[in-house]
Amino acid sequence: MAWSTRELAELAGTTVKSVRYYHQIGLLDEPDRAPNGYKRYEVSHLTRLLQIKRLAGLGVPLAQVAEIGTKDSDGLASIFRTIDAELEATVEHIQNIRQELAVLSRPGASTDVPTGFSAVAAPLRDNDRALLTIYAQLYSDESMDSVRRILEADPNPELDEAFRDLPEDADDATRQALAERLAPVVRRPGGDHPVKLVPKATTPHQSAAVHSTIQHALEALYNQAQLDVLRRARQIGTEPG
Structure with missing residues (x-):
């Protein structure tokens, strides 16, 4: 069984534009084409596309997604630790924003003085x-x-x-x-x-x-x-x- 670009994108929960972009930057191999010229995607393409989507969703830069298959366990761990540290900093930033919003939501709060003043x-x-x-x-x-x-x-x-x-x-x-x-x-x-x-x-x-x-x-x-x-x-x- 083979799928068209649109069918593959729908199965993976992504867009045709993303599939074409992954081809362009070398993350997803081009499939064979049918006699009518249409692309014919196989299970291997769907598997790879799902892997790309998962890693990108975890915050792995697309440039590093291409390197994942070449990294040893230490190299992979380093990539994921870096992303985790960045997420931790983002979470802390969001928590600080929420704390400040909570203060500004109180009666009499002023936006033209620092928080707490x-x-x-x-x-x-x-x-x-x-x-x-x-x-x-x-x-x-x-x-x-x-x-x-x-x-x-x-x-x-x-x-x-x-x-x-x-x-x-x-x-x-x-x-x-x-x-x-x-x-x-x-x-x-x-x-x-x-x-x-x-x-x-x-x-x-x-x-x-x-x-x-x-x-x-x-x-x-x-x-x-x-x-x-x-x-x-x-x-x-x-x-x-």
Whole structure:
């Protein structure tokens, strides 16, 4: 018994286009033809097509499907272990997406702050939210957890508003007074930073890029008076008591 291309594709649960493509790349041998010129597929072709379909369904690249018959057991195991590791990473990625979707589905969740920051987002302005989003991209999860805990546990709405409302043309006395109030937040007694921001960067070049990006973001998101206050606050925080 022989089958046409369409019949073979239907039996294997695939498409005529796929069968022809497998011929084109050398995965499936061309069958003999009947006197009328039509292809005549045999059981061996169906078996091979089912094997190709199975391996491709498992994630084996078609380029490696062709090599399967030439690999020893160690070679085969290596191919399948690699695919399994890739699937594991994909599953982890999907789980992370589902966790984030679960958080975003809660009442009051916000998409313009990093995951987990919705509870502290209400008083934040657009520039604060933008900076947090950039932080989440560049700094470790542990760093962001620390930032969130500070925002949750140590709120000072009046001081926050004074900084956020500081005009570009604020005079020197106003800047200095605000810097002195901010200094304990920028650097706590004993010389410990409230938050230690650890970049995700793994090379000196990447670390330099993180520093440059944050500096650029600060300059874009806050006015010069605010940046001056932050510089003064850090300087006060480093001075001997």
